[in-house]
Amino acid sequence: MGRLFGTDGVRGKANELITPALAMNLAEAAAVVLGLENVPAGRRPLAVVARDPRISGDFIASAIEAGFASVGVDVFDAGILPTPAAAYLVADMEADFGVVISASHNPAPDNGIKFLARGGQKLSDAQEDAIEAQMALDPPRPFGGGVGRIRRFADAEDRYVVHLLKTMPHRLDGLKVVLDCAHGAASGCSPEAFSTAGAEVVVIGASPDGVNINDGYGSTHLENLQRTVVAEGADLGIAHDGDADRCLAVDHEGAIVDGDQIMAIMALALKEAGQLKDDTLVATVMSNLGLKIAMEHAGVHVSETGVGDRYVLEQMRAGHFTLGGEQSGHVIFSDYATTGDGVLTGLQIASRVAATGKTLKELASVMQVLPQVLINVKGVDKHEAHSNPVVSAAVRGAETELGDSGRILLRPSGTEPVVRVMVEATDHSRADLIANRLAGVVLAELAL
Known part of the structure; x- marks a missing residue:
């Protein structure tokens, strides 16, 4: 075993x-x-x-x-x-x-x-x-x-909600927020926290029955949240996953705001308040290149780690950094939490909207999300991904082709016989073309 x-x-x-x-x-x-x-x-x-x-x-x-x-x-x-x-x-x-x-x-x-x-x-x-x-x-x-x-x-839930409310720099009075709780662990505490903070709350995906967790709702199924935000005329929507350590958001037009955009918004907010340690944000190598470009423009250094929130946490602890996370919505505020906290993140985002008077769409526009194509190449020898000379040459050629206008990440999966090929470029068709070309080389060279 x-x-x-x-x-x-x-x-x-x-x-x-x-x-x-x-x-x-x-x-x-x-x-x-x-x-x-x-x-x-x-x-x-x-x-x-x-x-x-x-x-x-x-x-x-x-x-x-x-x-x-x-x-x-x-x-x-x-x-x-x-x-x-x-x-x-x-x-x-x-x-x-x-x-x-x-x-x-x-x-x-x-x-x-x-x-x-x-x-x-x-x-x-x-x-x-x-x-x-x-x-x-x-x-x-x-x-x-x-x-x-x-x-x-x-009183476990009450203690947690009181803690969450103490972290908020601004109340949510006047905001209408849709919460999607994934029929999961936040079905009780998230609506309570947002309501107590002053928001008008519309709740979906908060009727857990033991078997419907993550079923069509939550951060991996955003369609219901997008529809509800628009139909209700809400200011924003917040989606959790089953155990509520993630948060993704939806703006008033129903557009998705992912973990990278959330980190960009909060990094600038913390920097403005003098609370972003060493003006540094910790993110993984899978974060969009647009995040790094936006942060460099704003005077924020992005410290990169391997994929996984545990690696983000390790780097944050080592440097005593205050903010880090992943594109998937694991966002860590180390002043208040030891792990990603979806309810805390949602409250912080909503608080920023309330404090600035700007829409979530306006706040998220601080970064341009570059088109990103990810292909999982299955049935290959993942251990040869970085040592095969033909694959390495293909990656170098694609990097030269993209120059400073894109990025390539080729990495073996930690749990499957899969090599992940990720390409970012200024337009989707170019990213898709290069990603499929590289995936073809990986499959031809490393097939089991």
């Missing part, structure tokens, strides 16, 4: 990979690595458990809480909450660790288990490896008063 932990915890089909037995075993091992080994004698470790509304979350949460309690961990069950809310509560409660049961934007049959270290931080590779190693060992088995207690965390 390969490594159990992937890029964002342990994820797979519930009752196939994510079984009650696996969940309990993971919980017992994580309790040893993250809690029992680091807690002073005489005190039981404390864990916060939260989940999204998937039906399988019920039995997985029960198994995890049973595993924690059986080895001597006290548990606060926070119920259905966004991933960033759980991260905030781990820090706010000074808990020793936490866990979120969610498969994010995946369909309902999937689920996942994500652990959070002290302070609400994502785990390092070393911590994940230690948990996997511990799973093969017998856990401690206390008796009597030594076992953990499981309590309902009754």
